[in-house]
Amino acid sequence: MMGQFMYLKDVTTLSLNQERCVGCGMCLQVCPHAVFSLTNGTAEIVNRDACMECGACSRNCPVEALIVQSGVGCAAAVINSLIGRKKESCCYIEPSGGKGNPPECSAGPGRSSCC
Amino acid sequence: MNYRVESGLYALGRPDHRSPVLVTANYKMSFDRLREALPGRNLWILVLDTKGINVWCAAGKGTFGTAELVHRIESNGLVRIVSHRELILPQLAGPGVAAHEVKKLSGFKVIYGPIRSTDLPRFLDSRLKTTPEMRLKTFPILERIALIPIELVGAFKGGLAVISIFFVLSYLGNVGEGSASALNHGLFSALSILMAIVAGGILAPVLLPWLPGRAFSIKGLTTGFIAFSFIMAFRLNGLTTGAGRLEMVAWFLLILPISAFLAMNFTGASTYTSLSGVKKEMRWAVPFQISAGMLGFLLWLGAQFIL
Structure with missing residues (x-):
C-alpha cells in the first residue's frame, strides 16, 4: 500500500486458520493496517508484514481462527521488563500467559500513544 | 492537571431513544475530540472508565474492554434509554473489546466506526459505512x-x-x-x-x-x-x-x-x-x-x- 509504514519483515506471530474462518469480516474492520482481505467468503492475510500484533483481529474473531501473540512494540517497555523495573517506570511488559490480555503496557495520562 | 472525565452516559444535543450511541474513553482529549467532531448532532456518548488513558492504549491494557463496556451498559441503564441495540465504538478499541462477546453478554451489537473522530460525520451520514482510508492508522x-x-x-x-x-x-x-x-x-x-x-x-x-x-x-x-x-x-x-x-x-x-x-x-x-x-x-x-x-x-x- 502506498505511503504505508512497514516495520521488519517476517516477524509477526499472526496466523490464520482458514478452515475455521466463517467470513464475517470482523478482522478486516478492526485491523488498523489493512492486513486482511476477504475473498470468496474467507479471510486472507494479504499484507503480513504490516501486522503490528495489536491483537484486535484475534480478539474479535468469533471462531478463534486468528491467533497472534499480541503486545506493544515498545523498546522502552522491553528494556524495563528486562531490568525488572516495573511500577515506577512509564511502561513495562507484563509476561502474558498465552491467550488473554495482551502484555501490559502502562502509559501515563497525557500520552497520545502507548509508551 | 486532570486528564479524566467522569465515566457515564452523556447527551450531545438532544438525543432520543433512536439516537446513536458512541463509546469512548475517559481521557479528556479523547472525549473532547469526539464532541468537537460532531457539532450540531444529537446522540449519546457512553464514556468508559479507562483511568484517564486514551482509547488505543486502554484497549491494549484491557481497561477499554469487554467487561468494562458491558458493565457501563448495565450501570447506565442503556436498554431503557435507547430502543435500538447498537453501539458505535472507535476502531482502535478492537484490541480490548470482543464484539461477539459484548453481543452475547449485553444484547448490544458493536459497530466499529472510523479510527479518527474527524471521519465520524461522514460515517454517520453514510449509514455507518467506512472507507478503507478510515480504517487505516497512519503516522503523519x-x-x-x-x-x-x-x-x-x-x-x-x-x-x-x-x-x-x-x-x-x-x-x-x-x-x-x-x-x-x-x-x-x-x-x-x-x-x-x-x-x-x-x-x-x-x-x-x-x-x-x-x-x-x-x-x-x-x-x-x-x-x-x-x-x-x-x-x-x-x-x-x-x-x-x-x-x-x-x-x-x-x-x-x-x-x-x-x-x-x-x-x-x-x-x-x-x-x-x-x-x-x-x-x-x-x-x-x-x-x-x-x-x-x-x-x-x-x-x-x-x-x-x-x-
Whole structure:
C-alpha cells in the first residue's frame, strides 16, 4: 500500500486458520493496517508484514481462527521488563500467559500513544 | 492537571431513544475530540472508565474492554434509554473489546466506526459505512512531531547527567592548556552529546519515512551520522593532531549509537511496530549500541587524558 509504514519483515506471530474462518469480516474492520482481505467468503492475510500484533483481529474473531501473540512494540517497555523495573517506570511488559490480555503496557495520562 | 472525565452516559444535543450511541474513553482529549467532531448532532456518548488513558492504549491494557463496556451498559441503564441495540465504538478499541462477546453478554451489537473522530460525520451520514482510508492508522509528520517532546523528556533526564560528565571530564583533561581551551573542550563535548540526542530524538522521528532501513536503530544511525558530520565541521582544524583525530573517531562511536538508541525508543510512540519486531531489532541493536558506545567512551578518554 502506498505511503504505508512497514516495520521488519517476517516477524509477526499472526496466523490464520482458514478452515475455521466463517467470513464475517470482523478482522478486516478492526485491523488498523489493512492486513486482511476477504475473498470468496474467507479471510486472507494479504499484507503480513504490516501486522503490528495489536491483537484486535484475534480478539474479535468469533471462531478463534486468528491467533497472534499480541503486545506493544515498545523498546522502552522491553528494556524495563528486562531490568525488572516495573511500577515506577512509564511502561513495562507484563509476561502474558498465552491467550488473554495482551502484555501490559502502562502509559501515563497525557500520552497520545502507548509508551 | 486532570486528564479524566467522569465515566457515564452523556447527551450531545438532544438525543432520543433512536439516537446513536458512541463509546469512548475517559481521557479528556479523547472525549473532547469526539464532541468537537460532531457539532450540531444529537446522540449519546457512553464514556468508559479507562483511568484517564486514551482509547488505543486502554484497549491494549484491557481497561477499554469487554467487561468494562458491558458493565457501563448495565450501570447506565442503556436498554431503557435507547430502543435500538447498537453501539458505535472507535476502531482502535478492537484490541480490548470482543464484539461477539459484548453481543452475547449485553444484547448490544458493536459497530466499529472510523479510527479518527474527524471521519465520524461522514460515517454517520453514510449509514455507518467506512472507507478503507478510515480504517487505516497512519503516522503523519504532525503526529510524529507531537510525540517528540514526551520522548525527549526521558532522553534529557539521562542526557543532562551524561552532558555534565563529559563537560567536566573534558575540562579536566584539557585544563593544562589553560582554562579557555578547557572550557572550549568542555562545551564541544556537551554540544556533541546534545547533537546525538537531537539526531535520535528529533531528527529520526521527523524524517522517519525517508530514512533508509526498516529497523528504527538503522534510521537512527543515519541521523546520527548527520549529527556527527555537523560536529566534525566544527573540529576540522583539530584533525591535525593525533588526539584530535582520536577524539573524532571517539565521537563517531558515541554519537551514532546514542542516536540509534533514542530512535529505537521511538518504536513505543510509533503506530506500526510489533513486539516481535522490536525484540528482534533489540537483539542485535542493543549489544551493538553498548559496545560501540563503550569503545567510543574509552577512546574519548584516551584523547582527553593520554594523547
